[in-house]
Amino acid sequence: MSGARRLTTIGFDADDTLWQNEQFFRMTERRFAELLADYADPDHLSERLLEAERRNLGVYGFGIKGFTLSMIETAIQVTEGRVPADVIEKILGAGREMLSHPVETLPHAREALEKIAESHRILLITKGDLFDQERKLAQSGLGDLFDGVEIVSDKKRQTYERIFAAHGDGPQRAMMVGNSLKSDVVPAIEAGGWGVHVPHELTWVLEHVEPPTSAPRFRAIEHLGELAGIVEEIG
Numbered sequence: 352m353s354g355a356r357r358l359t360t361i362g363f364d365a366d367d368t369l370w371q372n373e374q375f376f377r378m379t380e381r382r383f384a385e386l387l388a389d390y391a392d393p394d395h396l397s398e399r400l401l402e403a404e405r406r407n408l409g410v411y412g413f414g415i416k417g418f419t420l421s422m423i424e425t426a427i428q429v430t431e432g433r434v435p436a437d438v439i440e441k442i443l444g445a446g447r448e449m450l451s452h453p454v455e456t457l458p459h460a461r462e463a464l465e466k467i468a469e470s471h472r473i474l475l476i477t478k479g480d481l482f483d484q485e486r487k488l489a490q491s492g493l494g495d496l497f498d499g500v501e502i503v504s505d506k507k508r509q510t511y512e513r514i515f516a517a518h519g520d521g522p523q524r525a526m527m528v529g530n531s532l533k534s535d536v537v538p539a540i541e542a543g544g545w546g547v548h549v550p551h552e553l554t555w556v557l558e559h560v561e562p563p564t565s566a567p568r569f570r571a572i573e574h575l576g577e578l579a580g581i582v583e584e585i586g
Contacts, residue, residue, distance in 0.1 A: 356471075360518060363464070363528050368575075390430045414483055458575070530550060
């Protein structure tokens, strides 16, 4: 498969790259605001929740379970410990609902994977809760297309160095494709690979960074349907 290619291995992010994810967090946050409407206005509540999420990332990691715990913590704080038990119960119910929501694949996802898999190794590299990501991959119907799956606690330069060395020919001959500049694109480029940004209309605020436009190995596309052309261009 590798031959004389400059590029032999393509990694794909999952959430909001191959299937919808952030929209369910936004929907749940709106429900959360309704539950706490008597205690805090939506903007203030959103700020407090984001503070809790940022504070808890190192403890709970990324994903729905950490988000649910952060909602409960925020509810306790904004009510000064007076949050009703039925509100806590509804927050937990909202978290369980998120963990069982049907997977909605994004446009061009399957076609892009099938096309790239004809000539390159393709990997799924995603962060978050293990059980939830395994569930979504199984329900997506895309699992059989991947040569390897890595569910990691975070995505940093060292993450891509390790994964592309283990599953490919090293990061210098690899590409990472995803909607998050912070997690998918910048650290992959720092590892020596290519990084392709596929924007999604909703991206978590903690994933926002400036695009590395001056990096020679940075590319940006409008949707996954344009990816094959980028891969062919690199060679």
